[in-house]
């Protein structure tokens with residue numbers, strides 16, 4: 001019998017290190033992993049059943065919703081409502097925060113912010129997609145419905161964050177501020193098993209990930225940084241390798257393992273950047289910092305930004321610390337846009 005440690009066992013083990021922990025966070029993470037298994041099952045058969053493709057509606061941000069965006073959103077919400085550890089959820093796929101009305105939910109101390117399906121345009125072509133989640137203590141009184149203030153907290157107040165990558169294997173990676181740990185899903189057992197304990201990102205890397213189709217409208221500093229990545233300096237492993245999947249979770253996961261940088265700056269279509277501060281940038285920033293890397297909007301630490309609206313977008317630079325430092329240097333030297 002191989003020495004298998006499941007995600008459930010691992011969380012309980014970690015919880016024992018905090019004698020006053022109530023187990024609520026463990027139970028909340030259990031609801032997330034249950035929904036992840038259900039979504040994983042659906043994604044795996046996406047080519048066979050009528051679950052791929054667009055649904056014909058738009059979300060609050062004007063994006064065409066895919067059937068699986070809506071499916072994943074429903075499953076994660078339902079799993080969290082059922083376990084009574086969450087008083088409300090803000091989601092990329094919802095206009096406003098969803099408030100759970102049962103008294104048991106009102107008594108809960110956590111709110112969750114979620115990108116239920118990340119990279120959803122990749123579903124139809126069988127490319128990796130993901131889920132990203134971010135957990136905070138509410139600031140409003142327990143026993144009452146959560147308020148806007150609960151959802152608009154800066155990222156440094158996160159209690160836990162993580163993602164699931166539905167890839168060539170499915171993995172769940174999370175942090176509670178005590179390192180980053182990865183679990184691979186064994187579908188035959190129906191369990192996430194510890195496979196990557198204490199994940200760290202190399203300080204330097206040689207992969208850069210950016211949608212270069214938007215080049216013309218990138219800030220000067222980003223254009224210069226891209227040229228820097230492409231220069232021939234073999235002793236510094238340049239030119240770097242360009243890799244871009246178009247699912248943040250998949251691009252992030254690869255760069256976390258190998259060392260690299262992911263960039264989504266301001267563009268013509270998205271003057272503030274495309275990625276959402278609350279559902280995408282903050283949770284990834286928490287994970288990358290816990291892994292020894294860095295996340296900024298070009299000038300400011302992502303987790304220090306005070307959010308002012310749920311669907312707020314920010315430019316996003318995340319990955320190996322020396323690479324993020326370098327792009328910040330370029331943005332500082334060349335702040336102009338054209």
Ligand code: AHG
Nearest residue numbers: 115117118119120121211246247248
């Ligand atoms: P989502 O599918 O949750 O809306 O996120 C899409 C995001 C992110 O996953 C990805 O990195 C990025 O959009 C890709 O954008 P471009 O197609 O503009 O490169």
Ligand code: MN
Nearest residue numbers: 063069092120
């Ligand atoms: Mn979307």
Ligand code: MN
Nearest residue numbers: 115118119280
């Ligand atoms: Mn996304």
Ligand code: MN
Nearest residue numbers: 092115117118
């Ligand atoms: Mn999404």
